[in-house]
Amino acid sequence: MPKIIQGKFKILYNKKAGPDYFKMAICAPGIAQKALPGQFVHLRCQNSVEPLLRRPFSFHRINRNNFEILYKVVGRGTNLLAKRRKGDKIDVLGPLGNGFTATRSKIILAAGGMGVAPLLALAEKLADRKKIVVLLGAKTKGSVLCAGDFKKLGVKLQIATDDGSQGYKGLVTDLLKKLLLLRATHPPTSLGTGNAQRTTIYACGPKAMLKEIARISRRFRMPAYASLEEDMACGVGACLGCAVKTTAGYKRVCKDGPVFNLQEIKWS
Ligand SMILES: Cc1cc2nc3c(=O)[nH]c(=O)nc-3n(C[C@H](O)[C@H](O)[C@H](O)COP(=O)(O)OP(=O)(O)OC[C@H]3O[C@@H](n4cnc5c(N)ncnc54)[C@H](O)[C@@H]3O)c2cc1C
Numbered sequence: 171m172p173k174i175i176q177g178k179f180k181i182l183y184n185k186k187a188g189p190d191y192f193k194m195a196i197c198a199p200g201i202a203q204k205a206l207p208g209q210f211v212h213l214r215c216q217n218s219v220e221p222l223l224r225r226p227f228s229f230h231r232i233n234r235n236n237f238e239i240l241y242k243v244v245g246r247g248t249n250l251l252a253k254r255r256k257g258d259k260i261d262v263l264g265p266l267g268n269g270f271t272a273t274r275s276k277i278i279l280a281a282g283g284m285g286v287a288p289l290l291a292l293a294e295k296l297a298d299r300k301k302i303v304v305l306l307g308a309k310t311k312g313s314v315l316c317a318g319d320f321k322k323l324g325v326k327l328q329i330a331t332d333d334g335s336q337g338y339k340g341l342v343t344d345l346l347k348k349l350l351l352l353r354a355t356h357p358p359t360s361l362g363t364g365n366a367q368r369t370t371i372y373a374c375g376p377k378a379m380l381k382e383i384a385r386i387s388r389r390f391r392m393p394a395y396a397s398l399e400e401d402m403a404c405g406v407g408a409c410l411g412c413a414v415k416t417t418a419g420y421k422r423v424c425k426d427g428p429v430f431n432l433q434e435i436k437w438s
């Protein structure tokens with residue numbers, strides 16, 4: 171288990187990336203050099219005791235001496251985070267949790283909304299070694315995130331929007347089903363042959379989406395892993411505040427996850 175670092179580190183930028191979205195880069199070489207896609211940092215949103223609880227964010231980009239998070243402003247903590255400025259110091263705890271492990275040669279990344287955050291880090295790590303198909307789901311064209319970043323990596327990209335304003339009209343899980351059905355009935359061109367044996371799905375997004383991916387992956391006998399999100403307090407496995415029900419009893423998202431095999435999760 172790599173050492174967890176806690177300290178105050180300099181914000182390199184904190185810029186708008188969409189209507190309610192921001193990207194923040196933090197210069198923290200010790201954390202960046204240990205970080206794995208799927209792991210996360212626990213941030214104090216401002217330098218005071220209030221709000222008391224840190225907020226968890228996935229590594230979105232991992233560089234040699236810094237890392238980037240992509241976040242959506244949804245409540246008090248992220249509102250305060252959005253006010254932080256370049257040059258400010260921010261209190262960071264990380265890297266935390268277990269990241270994605272990729273052993274198979276072909277991967278499908280399925281992102282729902284903000285779920286794209288950890289999947290770009292994974293794609294950047296694997297793009298030169300694996301065949302990657304990225305399925306990006308969003309409500310509308312305006313909320314499609316990171317399409318340009320994935321294109322730059324040369325991966326195959328398909329977009330689904332709820333209202334059809336960009337790409338396929340419907341859910342990202344429908345796109346996934348279509349892709350897998352197509353490959354089951356036709357010799358695949360995008361991922362080569364023997365896909366079910368060689369392909370793994372990695373996902374992040376709303377619970378309903380992950381539950382559906384668990385069902386689809388079972389049907390197509392393909393392993394699927396996802397980074398889960400639960401409200402967190404300590405972030406290091408001490409408070410049991412983030413427990414999820416699994417086939418092996420309750421597990422802590424912060425310490426045993428956040429990446430889980432989707433067949434392990436007991437959906438309620
Ligand atoms: C592993 C992981 C990775 C994540 N990665 C990302 C990411 O990359 N990008 C992103 O946008 N989001 C990510 N999230 C979600 C993100 O952490 C939340 O959106 C964020 O915490 C919202 O904070 P908020 O204060 O703005 O919202 P709020 O809804 O105000 O607060 C969020 C949570 O903080 C706690 N809380 C707040 N106030 C109190 C209180 N008074 N008493 C007790 N508890 C309180 C609660 O648990 C509450 O649900 C991730 C979550 C997890 C678990």
Ligand code: FES
Pocket residue numbers: 401402403404405406407408409410411412413422423424425
């Ligand atoms: S947040 Fe405390 S155990 Fe996970």
